[in-house]
Amino acid sequence: MSSDAWPERTSPRSRPKNCESRRAGPGTPDRPLPAWFGALGWDGAVSRLQPGGMTLEHSVVSHDGLTVARLAPSASLEFAGRSSKDCLTLIAPLGQQPVWMNGRSVGRHEILSVPPGLDVLAIFRGSSHVVFVSIPAKPSDSVGALGHLPTGGDALANVVTGDCGEREKASCAREYADELGCRATAEDSEAYDTAYRIVVTARDYIEAHLGRRIRMTDICAHAATSLSRLERTFRREMNLSPSAYVLAIRLEAVRQALQSATSPETSVAHLAHDCGFNHLGRFAAAYRRHFGELPSETLQNRRTAQT
Numbered sequence: 269m270s271s272d273a274w275p276e277r278t279s280p281r282s283r284p285k286n287c288e289s290r291r292a293g294p295g296t297p298d299r300p301l302p303a304w305f306g307a308l309g310w311d312g313a314v315s316r317l318q319p320g321g322m323t324l325e326h327s328v329v330s331h332d333g334l335t336v337a338r339l340a341p342s343a344s345l346e347f348a349g350r351s352s353k354d355c356l357t358l359i360a361p362l363g364q365q366p367v368w369m370n371g372r373s374v375g376r377h378e379i380l381s382v383p384p385g386l387d388v389l390a391i392f393r394g395s396s397h398v399v400f401v402s403i404p405a406k407p408s409d410s411v412g413a414l415g416h417l418p419t420g421g422d423a424l425a426n427v428v429t430g431d432c433g434e435r436e437k438a439s440c441a442r443e444y445a446d447e448l449g450c451r452a453t454a455e456d457s458e459a460y461d462t463a464y465r466i467v468v469t470a471r472d473y474i475e476a477h478l479g480r481r482i483r484m485t486d487i488c489a490h491a492a493t494s495l496s497r498l499e500r501t502f503r504r505e506m507n508l509s510p511s512a513y514v515l516a517i518r519l520e521a522v523r524q525a526l527q528s529a530t531s532p533e534t535s536v537a538h539l540a541h542d543c544g545f546n547h548l549g550r551f552a553a554a555y556r557r558h559f560g561e562l563p564s565e566t567l568q569n570r571r572t573a574q575t
Contacts, residue, residue, distance in 0.1 A: 305337075307335050309352030309355055310352055310388075316558075317507075317512075318508075319559075329437065335401075336400070337400040338397070338399050339399075343394040344506075345392045347388060348388070348389050349388060351383070351388055352402060355403060356383060357400055357401070358381050358402075359374065359382065359400055361375055361378070361397070362376065362399060363376065364376065365397075366393070367398055368390060369382070369388060369389070370386075370390070371463045371467070376422075379416070379417040381414065383405070383415070391506050401424065427441045463505050467502070467506065469491040469492070474514055474517060478518055478543050487510060516558070518545065519558045521543045522536075522545070525539045525542075528570075529570055534567065536563045536564055551563075
């Protein structure tokens with residue numbers, strides 16, 4: 269098990285003016301996704317949703333078409349992208365923190381099956397511990413929806429975290445994962461779909477208006493929901509308020525713009541303003557709480573790296 273500093277996200281989000289970014293898949297040199305993520309073949313953007321230091325404990329085992337990865341972030345993460353186009357992925361939370369994906373919340377003892385090439389929005393909460401098992405997809409795996417098993421997570425975890433050798437572990441996990449993949453059935457829950465719709469539509473509005481004033485009433489109108497329901501949904505599904513989410517995404521936008529700056533004329537103040545911050549002092553304080561350094565230090569590190 270290794271522990272590495274969490275790399276900054278590479279995001280497909282649309283940005284106002286200077287807060288622009290480009291999507292980068294696994295292995296992209298400027299900001300590669302974590303090793304475990306790329307090994308699974310998943311492609312997308314990862315966002316840090318909580319302030320403070322970020323570490324990622326992970327391990328990856330690959331053998332004969334099977335990949336087993338363990339993830340334990342110290343703070344909540346958001347993944348937005350697509351699952352592997354070639355593999356079925358089984359996800360089993362081991363700790364007390366659930367995994368939220370496309371409106372489905374999956375806790376300990378449960379397993380979520382993710383079909384190939386599925387558009388995914390997922391939240392991995394801080395202090396969680398999650399096992400991913402990826403197996404080559406079969407035609408029957410391409411159902412286009414998440415599958416759910418209420419039991420089996422502990423048994424799957426026992427296989428992949430046991431004391432046997434890596435080859436034997438991978439072989440056993442593959443056999444068991446194939447069985448689970450065949451048993452998993454797609455869920456269709458109106459409650460899940462409603463929560464997912466609210467989160468996604470609110471998120472789309474927030475990302476499209478990062479450089480403007482964002483009012484909760486406007487988000488509610490775009491998501492066709494009430495303020496109380498918006499608050500409840502974000503707190504229940506994402507473990508933070510809509511306003512905290514707006515702040516986290518704006519801070520991430522500025523950080524990525526600073527880390528990708530190429531012009532000597534790049535200004536922290538201008539980037540902050542373009543991403544919706546109107547008070548530079550408050551912005552700098554919030555940035556330091558979130559990332560552990562001032563925005564000027566991020567920019568200086570970028571310039572040092574360039575030279």
